[in-house]
Amino acid sequence: MVNWWQGDPILKAMDVATVYPEDYGAVCAAFGAAQAYLEGAEADGFPAHMCGYARNCLGYTARMIELGEIPPEAPMGGMPQPSLLLASGALCDARYKWFQALGRYLDAPLWVLELPHPGVKEGLMEGAGEGNIYFIAQQLREFISFLEKLLGRRMDWGRLDETVDSTMEMNRWWHRANELRRARPCPMHSRDFWSSMPASLYMANDPGETAGLYRQMYDEIKSRVDNKIGALKAPERYRLAFLELPPWHSLDFFNQLAERGWNFVIESWAYHPPRPLDLDRVSDPLERLARYSYHWLTGYYPKANQAEEWWGYFAYPYLEYVRDYQCDGVVLHPLLSCRTATNHLMMVRDRLMKKLKVPSLVIEGDIVDLKLFDPARALSQAEAFEETMDHYKKLRKEAGLGW
Amino acid sequence: MAQDRGMDRAKAIYQDRSQRAGELKAQGKQVIGYLCAYPVLEMMTALDLVPFRILGDMTEPISRADACLPTVVCPFIRSALDLALKDRYQFLDGVVMAHSCDVAEKTAHIWHSYLRPPYFHFIDTPHTTGDSAVKQHKRLLKDFQKTLEQLAGRQLSQERLKEAVKAHNQQRALVRELYGLRKPDPPLISGVESLEVMVSLMSLPVDEGSRLLKQVITEVRQRNSGPPKKPARLLIWGSIIDNSSLIQMIEGLSANLVMDDTCVGSRFYWPDVAATEDPLDGLAHRYLVALKCPRTFRQADPNKASKDYQADLEYRFGYLMEYAKEWRVNGVILQSLRYCDIHGYEVPQVKDYLNSLGLPAIYLEYDYSQAALAPLRTRVQAFLEIIGQGNF
Structure with missing residues (x-):
């Protein structure tokens, strides 16, 4: 399970291969295979309003156990039976409740990593940040001790040190590539973001290799910026942000909007790497990981505090994104089965x-369940939204907002 | 005067929770609202602040909260926020929230942003229960103590905190005593009455609440007008119930609701705070480890190389078997508010556990509106028939 670079580098350093069922949920949705797994989970008593990724995984796992093998219809070869489940307390309850519920089908041990989520004021109290970082590092130490017992081998601390460094190097290039998207026309569309993001967040490959790929991507995007090449074939008429996760089963929706000159230039905070953090003086790789993951969640807090914005992650960062990437509008995608990606949307809109003075368009849907998304209706809403964006562009200019 | 009687007074407070809070404010007390079961009440009591539980109102249509909280989240929390946006919690001098669940955590930031109460504190309660998590929780409680002291304008001494721990433990003991009156067949107090008492306790300073409880217990023991005997003795498990309509619907059928595992009920009051040299140790443990809400991740043996599902169920839900035995329960209602993830994931697992005990169970999901209860009535009726026939 994605854990924002807390546990993955540790698993990599101990030669444990990782499979991400939320990523696989998106795959099942994109291949049109998710519906049967969702129904399987519901038949087993899991309410239909719960996370689409989770229900897909629960339904898939139930079927795999029933068959005694990977289901033959599973897209891309399916997921194997795990020997360890690594859950995370970051961002949502589903992240550990779902893996705990997998205990109905699997006898794999389960470990949960914590990531503190202080409020802005509380996180900035004297000693709070250091206390939280100490807690994260302590939890990582406990995890390593459990892994060593489970695997019967010791951690190679030198290798962990290198893996942590490559993880941060990987994200540094990925961050720099995204920074280039501020250019007009924007050289990279959200669709490319969504297809590139998993390498950073779902660390299935060697982060050192991935860092090389992101560097190549950076070079390519830089060349597009230098040559004023935009991501769209059509002229860039509108620059937009997309919040939060896309309808993986209906990505063609973005192509239709691209034809109208809609360029999605920035998207979900939670799937972007943190801003670079200088940790050269921190010798303990676990402390570096702890500081890095905590920085991802709380890095915007000092500025949020200055702006008296009390939701320092998930909500405040969009004020900076939309201003820095000069967005004309925002598409909000409330997910009917994901509270976490939805809770903040109305507040962000406001x-x-x-x-x-940037307007938002609300289009309801879901990440996995295609029954909950109506592309034709969404497209007609989008067409009407263009007038709204034009109107607010004038108001922003009158207010001297700069774009 | 009828108002002087304990049961009547509890009912009156249940029906108008803010009245007593207003009187206390007029006497110069500071009233602090808290959401869910995780803010540490003893620390507020020890500083002479009055903790006041923030609840929703099923009878009030949600009209203001939708502008800042989407409709696909917990309807109870939306209702509570809606009431606050309509100034129904204007009397509060401050608000404390905790990371009790994902939506509560995120609503805390929305509440802080939109309502800007004079005092606000968020306790980021950890999710796990190991030693490092308990230490982290204690550290967070020290931060909470600092902001409370600033609000109260005085230091919190360990002695005062220990006294507050005793006062709250005494109230918990009285609640357990009251719940004991639901063990006989028929029970001496109904589920509806019990809920009204719980809600009233959450609206009063601890000592005043305990006095009310003693009065209620005495009255219930002495009265001859308790609930009638019925074939089904039910336990209700699940997400928050702060309005008696659901219980009234169930008890209007051939069932007595004799025990609950919800957070305006036994879940909130059951565990005591252990007497520890530093009272924050006992508090950190009680509110993180001993309080059993599905929001906390717990498992039988985290260090084992493979998982024993049945042992895990015993570890997590074994207390339900104790409840079932002591209260002679013959059926369980699992209920959850729509969009409550922490209970939703738990439902098939609790069902597995109850099946292993041979206890029949039904799952009800509703949207925190009275209109949603009518279709549930038929399902409960069918369930009671199954219990009556012993077909399980």
Whole structure:
């Protein structure tokens, strides 16, 4: 399970191969295979309003156990039976409740990593940040001790040190590549973000190799910026942000909008790497990991505090994104089965309008369940939204907001 | 005067929770609202602040909260936020929230942003229960103590905190005593009455609440007008119930609701705080480890190389067997508010456990509206028939 670079480098350093069922949920959705697994989970008593990734995984696992092998219809070869489940307390309850529920089908041990989520004011209290980082590092130490017992081998600390460094190097290039998207026209569309993001977040490959790929991507995007080449074939008429996860089963929706000159230039905070952090003086690789993951969640807190914005992750960062990437509008995608990617959307809409005069369009859907998304209706809503964006562009200019 | 009687007074407070809070404020007390079961009440009591549980109102249509919280999240929390946006919690001098669940955590930031209460603190309660998590929780409680002291304008001494721990433990003991009155067949107090008492306790300073409880217990022991005997003795498990309509619907059928595992009920009051040299140790442990809500991750043996599902169920839900035995339960209602993830994931597993005990169970999901209860009535009726026939 994605854990924002807390546990993955540790698993990599101990030669444990990782498979990410939420990523596989997106795969099943994109291949049109998810529906049967969702129904399987519901038949086993899991309510239909719960996370689409989770229900896909629960339904898939139930079927795999029933068959005694990977289901033959499973896209891309399916997921194997795990020997360890690594869950995370980051961002949502589903992240550990779902893996705990897998205990109905699997006898694999389960470990949960914590990531503190302080409020802005509480996180900035004296000693709070260091205390939270100490807690994360302590939890990682306990995890390593459990892994060593489970695997019957000791951690190679030198290798962990290198893996942590390559993880941060990987994200540094990925961050720099995304920074280039501020250019007009924007050289990279969200669709490319969504297809490139998994390498950073779902660390299935060697982070050193991935860092090389992101560097190549950076070079390619830089060349597009230098030559003023935009991501769209059509002229860039509107620059937009997309919040949060896309309808993986209906990505063609973005192509239709691209034909109208809609360029999605920035997207979900949670799937972007943290801003670079200088950790050269921190010799303990676990402390570096702890500081890095904590920085991802709380890195915007000092500025949020100055702006008196009390939701320092998930909500405040969009005020900076939309201003820095000069967005004309924002598409909000409330997910009917994901509270976490949805809770903040109304507040973000309100804040963007009040502080930046940037309008939002709400299009309901789901990451996995295609029954919950209506592309034709969404497209007609989008067409009408163009007038709104034009209107607010004038208001922003009148207010001297700069774009 | 009828109002002087304990049961009547509890009912009156249940029906108008803010009245007493207003009187306390007029006497110069500071009233602090808290959401869910995780903010540490003893620390507020020890500083002479009055903890006041923030609840929703099933009878009030949600009209303001939708502008800042989407409709696909917990309807109870949306309702609570809606009431606050309509100034129904204007009397609060401050608000404390905790990371009790994902939506509660995120609503805390929304509440802070939109309502800007004079005092606000968020306790980022950890999710796990190991030693490092308990230490982290204690550290967070020290931060909470600092902001509370600033609000109260005085230091919190260990002695005062220990006294507050005793006062709250005494109230918990009285609640357990009250729940004991639901063990006889028929029970001496109904589920509806019990809920009204719980809600009233959460609206009063601890000592005043305990006095009310003693009065209620005495009255219930003495009265001759308790619930009638019925074939089904039910336990209700699940997400928050702060309005008696659901219980009234169930008890209007051939069932007595004799025990609950919900957070305006036994879940909130059952575990005591252990007496520890530093009271924050006992508090950190009680509110993180002893309080049994599905929001906390717990498992039988985290260090084992493979998982024993049945042992894990015993570890997590074994207390339900104790409840079932002591309260002679013959059926369980599992209920959850729509969009409550922490209970939703738990449902098939609790069912597995109850099946292993041979206890029949039904799962009900509703959207925190009274209109949603009518279709559930038929399902409960069918369930009670199954219990009556012993077909399980």
